Every structure is written in structure tokens, then in C-alpha cells.
Amino acid sequence: MSGQTDLTRNQTLVLDTLTKAEGPLSAYTILDQLRGDGLRAPLQVYRALDKLLEKGLAHRLESLNAFVACAHPHCHKSGLIAFAICETCGLVREFSDEVVRARLDDWADREGFVTARTTMEIRGTCQQCASG
Secondary structure (H helix, E strand, C coil), X not given: CCCHHHCCHHHHXXXXXXXXXXXXXXXXXXXXXXXXXXXXXXXXXXXXXXXXXXXXXXXXXXXXXXXXXXXXCCHHHHCCEEEEEECCCCCEEEECCHHHHHHHHHHHHHHCCCCCCCEEEEEECCHHHHHC
8 A cells, every 4th residue: 555645736635635524525525625726627536536545545435426535544454344334424434354354255265256355335323323
């Protein structure tokens, strides 16, 4: 995983926006927030996001079509990135579980499946919303 020192201006702006966000952001929300910084076209945001994803500094939440900054830079070494998404408040928690990773690896080995990446999304209600 590359560090943050080799980021372009647009990549830095997008990553800073994701890092400061209270929850996942769509590319168009990012664009709206960065118009004052000179970003004018969706392609500028998508290019920056693609590089941030490639560098492991951001993640795409498939079910939401939105992006978050990586909360755990070590997650890419584990081979499994998982997200718990609260459908009430929108909270997203990133985590990794070695037992789940091992089971998925075992399945892939048995099936002869070559895994490129594993991302899981669990949708439900966070503890605070469930108790409130």
C-alpha cells in the first residue's frame, strides 16, 4: 500500500473530504463539497477515487454506491475488508475477522477459486440505534 505522501492535489482533497465526513459520500457529494477548491467535473473525482482505492486509502461501499476513507490501513493485509452499515443512522464501521477470512480462504482453496479481494457488507442497526 502506498503512503499518502505521493498523492496528487485532487487525491488529497478527496481523501481529506472522506476523512472528515460523518458517513459515506457519493462521488457527486464529494464533487459538490470540492467545487470551491477547483474541482468541476465528476471525472476529476472518479479519477482521484480510483487512485485512492488502488492505494488502499479509501473503500467503495457497493450497496450504497458511496465511498469512505480507510479506517484501518492494515485491513488490506488481512485479505478481508468488512463493513457494518447502520440503516438507521448511516454509521459505517470497518472491521476484519480472521475466522471469517480463514473460512472464505478454505472455500476458495477447495473450489479452486482465485480471490482478488473480499469485501463484506453487513446491513442492520447499530447498538446505539437499537437501544435508543
